[in-house]
Amino acid sequence: MDIDKLEIDKFTQRTKGMYRRLADLYENLNTMPIMADVLPQALIELGSASEIVNVATEELHQQNEELIQTRNLLEAERQRYQDLFEFAPDGYLVTNTIGMIREANRTAAKLLNLQPQYLVGKPIVNFIALQDRQTFRSFLIQIPEYNKVTELVVRIQKRDGELFDAAFTVGVIRNQQDKPIGLRWLLRDITERKQVELGLLKNDGDLTLDRPWHKYCKGELIPLNPGVIWYVCKGCVKLSTLCETGEEVMVGLAGVGMVFGSTLTALHIYQATALSDVELVSIHLAEIAAAPTLSHTLLPKINQRLRQTESFLAIAGRRRVQDRFHQLLMVLTQEIGEPVPQGTRLLVRLTHEELASACSTTRVTITRLIGKLQQQGKIGFDSKHHIVVRDEQLENIPKPLSPIANSKSNF
Template sequence: MKKNGFSSQLTALNGRLTELFNKATTLPSIPSYLASDAFKELSFASEELQVAYEQILHQNSELERVYDELRSANQRYRAIFELMPEAYLITSASGKIEEANSAAAQLLNIQQQFLPGKMLSLFIHPEDRSTFYLETSRIHRRSHKQEWQLRFRDRLGETHYTAVTVAPLGESLNEGDRLLWCVRNITEQKRAEMALTASLAEIQQERPPHIYDKGEIIPLNPHTLWLVCEGLVKLSTFCENNDEMLIGLVGASMPFGCHLTALNIYQATALSEVKLVSISMSELSAFPIFAQVILNQYNRRLQQTELLLANFGRRNVEERLWNLLCLLKEEIGEPVAEGTRLTVRLTHQDLANACSTSRVTVTRLLNKFRQDNRLICDRHHHLIVVNSQL
């Protein structure tokens, strides 16, 4: 009912009540006090109705104001969504596309209006669909943001390497809820990485390998760099009290050498059987591709060293050891059914040196991690960091 129409009807009702009251008081068969009481009640009811109507008008005005604000906010956020340089999609929990911005349409090489209603899985590379379904199911179980890499295949069959971030559009993911996808195209970055990997393989194949057994000290030459082909090398220094301090773990395709440190005491020890090739400093100057490969891999070393330094700053020894195991999981881990297996066997003393604590403390904490079902050992005595999200 329109506001003006309802207001007119209230005015007309009040007029009729006044007219009926005047007529009722003149009728001899009705006592005047009864008519007066009845019409007073009707008058009160009419006034309350008028007040309720005014309150409704006020509430409607507030609702209209809130609606206008929501509509403006929706238009503003829709404009932002549309102008985002990265591909953004909103899907149902089952993966059906509901909304997509123009960047998503460009990535998938399809007109924007044709995307809603299609299943996102249709645009995933067939070899990556199992990963897509697995990671999506994990979002349903955990209800928080996930990040991983996927290959998308557009309408014309061209493959795009992407970094995907997906999160529920709410505090928790229930049936009928929606997912927000951010898909960043990293094809050029991936191609550059593959080119560097090919160059790295070529460097390793063209040079004679140097083999060192577990526990051997690897000689360091100020005019050359070592490049690890296989195995794991421990880089360490020694404090004034002769305690060894871990400063890095060098795995496959990573460089090390005197030229990459400012420490006076610098020792490289094979933690497993390692295969190395050497690159002279003059070659790095003569062949830029060598320098690019070395720089790219050395960046990993710097990031690892920062993590180790940050871990040394933790006061709690248990936290230091657990964070070291998590770092090793990323550096030398391989996925297994139970979690992530460390491919190199480290002694309790190695872990103690890395955590700046005693071997006895490390042994006690490792036993505690096993009791807490955070850590197990396989039949070859390799540590397995249990995946807590399984």
């Protein structure tokens, strides 16, 4: 707490007055014979105390000046960061851990079509499009578990009802005990970016134009050349690695319209296996470097592979095997699923061993979990032994952080 400068000055004047009166007492000591034995020693002690008070007053005055300077500097820094917050080109929101808005800058208010003061106290989920709210709530629950900045792509609904594609980048605010106490949200309108991506996806024919098609049968290993990226025209490819025990670990799937290759991974052991009869075209890296339109067409596909990889990482991060398997089913329904009357059917038949490798568990455990879910009526099998996930099961499975839209075709 700062001491008022005027009060310090008054205290200083009083101290100086006391010091002068002590000096007068010293000079008049000989005229007071009655106190001659006691008064000298008392005055000496009082003079020492006066000196200490005088020094303390000067130090207090100096410290107060320093506090005032520090306060002014802090206020200037606070104002500078407040200006950065308010006038940032992206929308910024600060919420508590359950998504209740505490602060909002002007850009965020403009994006949401509401004044900043009216945003405070409202749940951020109120501005998420209805079809994305379940995904957002699942995402919000998981955020405190992450120690890095995370991104989610959703549809935002403005106050007037208008929708737009948005990307949320979220960071966790933690206290000194490393406990989450709030969230910082960076909000961007990515409508134009989405339109560009959709426009580029329409040019997929350029990837296969005048290129030879390579066919591989189910179960065949696909050769990986460091100078080549494969583009999937038909079928599905399993991407895997080997752990130190020699067991295979599934790290991804490449379906129709997706790309894969050894240049897109840092794993020393990496292999691609045809899960069905597949047809591929090869694209050389030198060609990509020389053709900007080709690289622009491939960029969203590489981004799609990255998002899928993060989804598989999220599976591995779950502690319970049951949760990992449920999350895997969610990813598979989005990657290789097609709607059927009973629910969502996986277009590729995966063995229990392959499912186990994706969940970092044993084949016996997966067999037991499948049997349990089948008894509960949450999954089933079609005539070709493909898994069919019931719609009600999908509602109970937390969705991946970045939903991946993928082209579907029968394999």
